[in-house]
Amino acid sequence: MKLIQTILLFCCLHVSFGQSHLKPIDFNKLRLQFDDASAELRPEYIPLLYRLADTLKKSPNLHLTIRGHVCCVNKNALAVQRAKSVEKYLLQFGVKKEQMTVVGMRNSMPIANPEKTREDQLTNMRVDFILR
16 A cells, blocks of 8 residues: 555656746755654655655766664664665655665764753654765
């Protein structure tokens, strides 16, 4: 069922993103948030990933580093899983694997430091990008 949803979404996005009214996105500032203990991509980020994929396909000399982050030391493997989750969607949208590097940053680059609240922890549960 999930595959069918992805295919349908891809078809809809392919038609809708051919329009020129879309605002430019600075992918180096883009952050995708994740739920606690989850590497599942939220559906609201799929259109952004489609646009990122389109950018990468149009510029094969660009390279994307996908960096996964977590909020605490005990979840280091989750950082890589989050980055790989994003990579999977980009591959489905036609980006070449050679254009991407997946890195788990663990909790080495927190946005909220120290994590005093639950909101601070959620802020640090993310994937971000370096596009060069």
